[in-house]
Ligand SMILES: Cc1cc2nc3c(=O)[nH]c(=O)nc-3n(C[C@H](O)[C@H](O)[C@H](O)COP(=O)(O)OP(=O)(O)OC[C@H]3O[C@@H](n4cnc5c(N)ncnc54)[C@H](O)[C@@H]3O)c2cc1C
């Protein structure tokens with residue numbers, strides 16, 4: 001049993017025997033492990049320093065995990081921090097929200113030997129949280145300023161990591177975002193109980209102090225043209241993420257109180273940030289006292305169900321057309337949601353949303369998993385005469401995201417995209433088919449993870465640097 005689960009068991013022990021979702025909500029705070037120096041040392045010293053560090057191989061940033069665990073075990077925290085931040089721009093963020101069970105910790109040799117993983121993410125978070133407290137985290141100080149500027153579209157983790165790395169090399173980094181805050185999905189998508197907003201805000205302040213220039217409320221393709229941005233800068237990085245919510249085509253989808261996941265999560269996050277959110281205050285986007293049904297089985301669905309629990313929903317159900325083992329979301333998140341009282345209705349698909357003006361129930365059908373399709377996943381097949389109905393005062397659609405139509409939005413039909421609408425880049429150089437235009441993060445990969453966005457942002461910064469240097473070199477040769 002992991003320490004996180006132990007913490008939950010302790011909470012559960014302190015709770016009354018018969019618990020409804022809303023009577024438990026007051027007990028939920030942040031749920032990752034909080035370490036003190038002794039616990040962090042004890043955990044770090046469990047690392048066996050195995051010859052082949054599978055944890056490092058399976059970390060998208062190839063963090064030097066065994067070495068910083070050893071330094072932590074020896075109490076050399078500042079050195080551990082220096083080593084950890086050398087490969088990761090936001091270690092305290094990844095430590096909190098990486099699905100470690102699928103990445104570093106899932107490949108820990110001790111875990112595979114059946115003794116429970118070294119809790120790498122929590123140690124990583126502890127090291128960097130300590131570094132912040134001790135004042136070791138400092139803005140980048142480029143050794144020399146370069147005149148070239150780079151326009152970065154998107155202030156999510158990919159854009160932020162790229163901006164920091166470009167500043168490190170002395171470039172002028174300008175980040176444009178259509179939102180009013182820096183952080184992308186880390187600020188308005190991922191809920192506060194997984195990633196406190198102050199943690200993201202501290203990072204954006206640090207970038208500003210390091211010379212990154214943010215241009216917020218700047219919608220590229222809207223008031224600010226893509227062509228104009230290309231004119232303004234020596235290179236452009238597209239790091240816009242994926243935001244077009246997939247919809248569901250069933251009768252009743254237009255009823256009131258049927259919402260897209262991002263509307264629900266953004267309202268909750270804005271409220272937490274102290275913004276005026278009338279649609280939350282008047283109860284529209286607030287799950288308190290409601291029977292909530294979330295449709296979908298990914299991490300966004302898990303965030304919706306767990307947010308609804310924390311808002312005091314009367315009941316929370318998650319309707320998913322496949323079974324537990326075929327869910328795309330992290331198994332750890334599913335286990336957490338179950339511990340919090342969420343009911344999973346597996347192998348079920350919505351047939352209609354019922355109600356008079358406002359949703360009152362969801363009619364669903366049972367599903368059987370049939371033969372695998374071309375991707376190898378078993379195809380869900382509706383079972384005849386299997387309809388059933390469940391109460392719902394609020395329905396949240398969490399069916400995933402697709403990219404916006406960027407060639408159209410940017411009025412640049414020549415920008416190559418894949419058949420899924422993600423931006424096509426050269427595998428090695430990360431450049432699109434447009435000279436000097438690069439792309440990184442979810443807009444290239446499709447909906448992915450923060451740690452991959454950080455990796456892409458770092459790699460893109462390096463590729464932009466090489467591109468600008470090559471251009472400068474050829475200009476110098478031409479001038480000779
Ligand atoms: C609800 C939810 C929960 C998640 N939970 C996790 C998790 O626990 N762990 C994890 O690792 N990952 C999680 N993810 C995924 C993770 O958030 C993304 O993979 C990551 O944020 C992608 O980074 P990005 O920089 O590519 O894009 P984003 O974070 O989406 O940032 C893109 C930015 O570009 C801006 N933008 C877009 N278009 C324009 C334009 N035309 N002009 C100007 N600005 C523009 C947007 O406003 C946004 O700020 C979650 C995602 C969601 C939706």
Ligand code: SF4
Nearest residue numbers: 059094098103104121
């Ligand atoms: S960045 Fe993520 S995958 Fe890599 S060590 Fe940290 S928690 Fe693990």
